[in-house]
Amino acid sequence: MTRASVLVAAVAAGVTVVATPAVGATLQEATDAGVAFLAGRCADQQPLLAALADAIDSGDAAAARTAYVASRPPYEEIEVLATNEVLGELDGRIDARPYAFDGGEDDPDWAGFHRVERDLYRDGNLTAAAASTAALRVAVDELCVALTNNTAGVSPTESLDGQVALSFEVAAKKVSSEEETWSDASLLIYKHNYRGIWGLFAPFKEAGLAPTIAAQADAAYEALVAAYATVDPAGVAAEAVPARPYSAVPVAERAALMNATYEFAAVLRDARDALLAEASPTPAPATSRMTEGVVAPSTVRDEGYADETAAGIAAFAAQCEEQQRVLVPLRSALDAGDMPAARAAYAAGRGPYEQIETLAAAFEEEDTAIDARPDAFEYGELDPDWGGIHAVERALYRDDDASAALTALDGVDAAVASLCTKLENGSSLFSASTTWEGMLALSLEVPAKKISSEEETWSDLSVMIFRENAKGIRSLYTPFAPRLSAPVREAVNASFNAIQKLWGTIDAGNDWETGVDFRAYANVTIAERGAIHTAFMTLHRSLQRGAAEVMPAASPVPSPGASPEASPTATPAPADDGGTCFPGSATVELDSGATVAMADLSIGDRVRTACGEFSPVFLFSHADPSAVAAFVQLTTASGHTLRATASHYLPVGGRLVAAGSVTVGTRLTLAGGHTSPVTAVATVVDTGLYNPHTVDGAQLVVDGVVTSTYTTSVAPGVAAVLLAPLRAAYAVAGWSTGALSGGSPLWRLLPHGRAVVGGREL
16 A cells, blocks of 8 residues: 555545655655545445435435435545536536525525535425435436546646635635525535545645655644544544534634634645745735725616616615714714623624625625625635724634734725725716615625524624515615505515514514514524525525516616726626637647747647646647637736637636626636636637646636636536546647647537536635
8 A cells, every 4th residue: 555545545534644754655656545545435426326215215204314414524624625627517417505506595506415404404395305416416427427537627726725724714705604504514614625635635645745844734633633623523524423512602713713714724725835935926916905985987777767876876875874873872882892792793784784785796895894704815814904893803702812803994984985986986886787786796795605504603693684685685775665556566575475474473572663672583493594594495485576577678888997888797608619619819838938829839838727727639629720710808807808709618716607707807817827807798700719638637828817617518527527538648749630620519418517616605
């Protein structure tokens, strides 16, 4: 048995090992060892899902729930590789939560473990659970193929990035919320996330990692294992399902586990940076977080609903003034060091912004500074840009730190002041379209995301958040009501009334308009949460009917400075004809340092990939110099311009997004590793269709922007399997084929990819 194999076996047993780097070990060998470990876990996953299916078919609901929990561990270890685009696409079918999809639970593409969980625990629907499990088993079978012999082409950068990303996700998001909402089995998730991360990391200690950093990683993992043991005495190494429900874990224990996870994540980040020193990303240039209330150039749209829109904005401007007023008692209590009074003032002062949040998309900078959670930042609470009201909450309820709360409150005050200026003077920022889009988005976010987690983790005030969200949506809706048809108006009003009536039970005794004595969300039962979910989904669906009557009158306007063809919204994708490529004028960088046009690229040329290295082109799945086609043109704030067909995937926030679904504000990854927002989207016509593939399978850098080699023509998981033998043939014998260079008709027979794939949203 090789030393790497010994390490993997030890990790699987939960043993902490201090490794000595072996001479000749490579980063790719370490990567492959970790992937092999996870391929074994995928093989373990398959019979567990078969047992789940059998339990469901038996009609025994209790046995089905037991089998569900028993089936969860393997994938929660494999999840660490969701940074790979092929595995990320499968993650969207295996482990995505509803909020990763535009329609939430109504979205036909939502599938996986969390759908089974909902069916079994919340709805008690064994028939639905059987169908969900069947779809899940298909996706897992594809996953096992992709992991076998690293068919997915996981690179060292993807492996190391996955370790860092998941460890920070556990700390910044999972530990502070309820990962398994309906089953209450979140501890099981964290434990196996830790094991998966460590199983992937351990082989890298033999691939040139400095002994001092390796020792720090060992110590951090040992500390994490110890912290977990205080919550679950059976420990990380135990195969047994934790007996303790996560809802029973108090704030202090959650905080200790979170802090240990952050420390572990920080060491993994250092290890990754050391191992990939030559490919380390260039820091993004410093940018202002807010525009200090400066209103953007006018984009006023006469949609026929100017008065209705203005009335809603005026209501929010008044709420913003109220927000400023209610933050004063909070500051006074903190200045006095009176923490009980500060907590009471915090609870009383949260409402106004949770109403205004309905229009957050129109003032993203202020929203980020006021209300962003740690998981919105790459390094969670360790990110220097994180602040806002949730930092105040953490300082008040978790850390009991008045000084830290005051510091965070300073940032909140500044952001709220900027927001109030925009609401008072910035009517050009808002329209009927943005108003209805905001109502639809928040009415879906509450049931798809907020209700299934703890929105106010440390204060336990989520019941207040949902109430104020509903009131904010209603404030914007009310001016439009007289313009809607009677059936739609009646449906929407009935939905709002149903939510208010439900709150009479959920938060009994606390006045809907002014009450500040909120029920702890931890005490809201699964059945009650299910009722909240149903009420908000009913509201969302009724608002969709209203939007259908209002939105046709809205006419989109180009972004300031954009060309006449540019649109701030996603470009409609053309009919899928297999032409999913870059134009001949697109450029790539060669290992010689030269920049060449796609039309001049040849088999064997070594081009820059996302991992900062150069890999030879072994195949063109399309190479047609004379084709004339429409392309989506994306311009970023950094000055980069990328052209690609609408169905070509781009990596965005851990997911693959078709170019035709990219909108203004979407952040694209640049060659240096940092991101830049899209400032304009246009449709242009250009010549040539080219789609090169590299031996290492990494994402290609085109025109300075990181792109995928996959398209919606063929689902990424299927494409990876089909390309694997061709990639191997070139790597071993230098053999390539031109059979696909004109575009293959075979794509018509294969599963197509969705516009957005991958479920790592977090």
